[in-house]
Amino acid sequence: MVLKISVIGAGNGGVTAAADLTVKGHEVTLHQSANSSNDLSRIEETGIINFNGKPVRIHKFTKDVGDAVRGNDVIMLTIPATAVEPIAEKLAPCLEDGQYILINSASAMSSLRFKRVLNNMKRDVDVKIGETMSLTYASRYHQATNEAVLISYNEHNLFSAFPSRFTEEMLEVLSRMYDHLKPAKNIIETTLNNGNPESHPGPSILNAGRIDYAGEDFYLYKEGITEHTVNVIHKIDEERKRMCEALEFEAASKSERSVRSGYFEEADSLQEQYNRSPVLKDIAGPANLENRYVTEDVSNGLVLWASIGDEIGVETPVMDAVITLTGALLRKDYFREGVTLSKLGIENADAGRLNSLMEYDHTR
Ligand SMILES: NC(=O)C1=CN([C@@H]2O[C@H](COP(=O)(O)OP(=O)(O)OC[C@H]3O[C@@H](n4cnc5c(N)ncnc54)[C@H](OP(=O)(O)O)[C@@H]3O)[C@@H](O)[C@H]2O)C=CC1
Numbered sequence: 054m055v056l057k058i059s060v061i062g063a064g065n066g067g068v069t070a071a072a073d074l075t076v077k078g079h080e081v082t083l084h085q086s087a088n089s090s091n092d093l094s095r096i097e098e099t100g101i102i103n104f105n106g107k108p109v110r111i112h113k114f115t116k117d118v119g120d121a122v123r124g125n126d127v128i129m130l131t132i133p134a135t136a137v138e139p140i141a142e143k144l145a146p147c148l149e150d151g152q153y154i155l156i157n158s159a160s161a162m163s164s165l166r167f168k169r170v171l172n173n174m175k176r177d178v179d180v181k182i183g184e185t186m187s188l189t190y191a192s193r194y195h196q197a198t199n200e201a202v203l204i205s206y207n208e209h210n211l212f213s214a215f216p217s218r219f220t221e222e223m224l225e226v227l228s229r230m231y232d233h234l235k236p237a238k239n240i241i242e243t244t245l246n247n248g249n250p251e252s253h254p255g256p257s258i259l260n261a262g263r264i265d266y267a268g269e270d271f272y273l274y275k276e277g278i279t280e281h282t283v284n285v286i287h288k289i290d291e292e293r294k295r296m297c298e299a300l301e302f303e304a305a306s307k308s309e310r311s312v313r314s315g316y317f318e319e320a321d322s323l324q325e326q327y328n329r330s331p332v333l334k335d336i337a338g339p340a341n342l343e344n345r346y347v348t349e350d351v352s353n354g355l356v357l358w359a360s361i362g363d364e365i366g367v368e369t370p371v372m373d374a375v376i377t378l379t380g381a382l383l384r385k386d387y388f389r390e391g392v393t394l395s396k397l398g399i400e401n402a403d404a405g406r407l408n409s410l411m412e413y414d415h416t417r
């Protein structure tokens with residue numbers, strides 16, 4: 054069945070998704086915000102995206118958010134986790150009963166956060182909201198050539214609705230868009246399976262000098278993950294896995310999860326898997342430290358993970374060290390600025406209570 058899909062967030066993921074879902078037969082509207090930093094004039098003028106070498110004409114391109122959302126079945130957000138609240142505020146007045154909101158990005162309890170915005174705005178609309186653990190694609194959009202490059206699909210992408218009792222219903226609809234979505238127990242499980250907080254910030258800050266010096270010539274996956282920096286990823290993965298165990302989620306390692314996603318090949322070490330990944334090795338960057346690999350993945354990644362650890366009694370010394378050092382490098386207090394369970398209204402919850410809070414809508 055053809056779905057009418059709005060894509061909100063016209064960056065790498067959004068433009069790629071607009072083309073990919075059009076090729077899959079859906080009716081796709083791509084929305085670009087008024088304050089976008091991207092030049093999408095060629096899509097605006099022609100409706101065409103060059104998608105892995107072939108021109109694809111999308112249904113509609115619009116800068117009007119109401120026009121983007123009206124009458125559509127699925128509203129898909131391809132945005133950084135840092136933007137969930139402002140985007141929810143913008144979308145709230147336009148949403149319609151029966152719509153499905155898919156936050157297709159780096160999971161950070163974003164569906165609950167979206168719901169809290171609707172509640173705060175007293176916007177009583179019957180929408181279902183859910184999130185993937187990570188963006189469906191590794192992808193880049195090149196403005197100069199109007200080219201969306203879908204490098205790879207994430208072939209094992211966990212998904213959960215908030216509240217989780219709607220996961221099955223949402224998956225029935227969303228599986229028409231993506232056949233790689235797998236049910237998670239809840240949005241804490243998707244959040245703890247977002248790969249970026251362990252891949253990106255530790256190795257990036259350990260390469261801060263090199264990044265400051267090399268700028269555009271730095272490649273995190275190929276050169277920044279070395280025999281020593283990879284040990285920080287191992288330590289963070291151990292802390293993350295202990296949280297998964299306490300919450301009774303599957304506690305697969307980074308290596309196992311990325312092989313399953315199709316991003317890594319089998320190899321002798323995690324370092325080799327990163328350095329040789331056919332999906333990741335040629336991705337450039339970060340070219341500076343004010344990049345989502347550091348800012349988003351600390352403020353909405355490690356800080357949230359560490360706060361989950363605090364709540365359920367799992368210690369996270371290496372996550373805490375990376376958060377502290379990132380704050381020192383960027384002159385910020387990420388423990389204060391970042392997303393925490395307490396800021397989401399969750400306190401004094403052990404693992405069992407945390408899981409049960411995700412089953413029903415406790416935010417009202
Ligand atoms: N690209 C990839 O390969 C991967 C991405 N991800 C995750 O998916 C998210 C989206 O990725 P990607 O599409 O590459 O990101 P981009 O930065 O290319 O695009 C994100 C889009 O989100 C919108 N946006 C809204 N508010 C903000 C804000 N405050 N700061 C920046 N952008 C904002 C913008 O849309 P507009 O232009 O309309 O204003 C922007 O173009 C990432 O943040 C990342 O966590 C995860 C794994 C892989």
Ligand SMILES: O=C(CO)[C@H](O)[C@H](O)COP(=O)(O)O
Nearest residue numbers: 187191247248249252311316
């Ligand atoms: O962000 C990315 C590229 O910019 C990667 O695609 C992402 O890190 C891979 O995801 P995962 O770690 O979940 O396999």
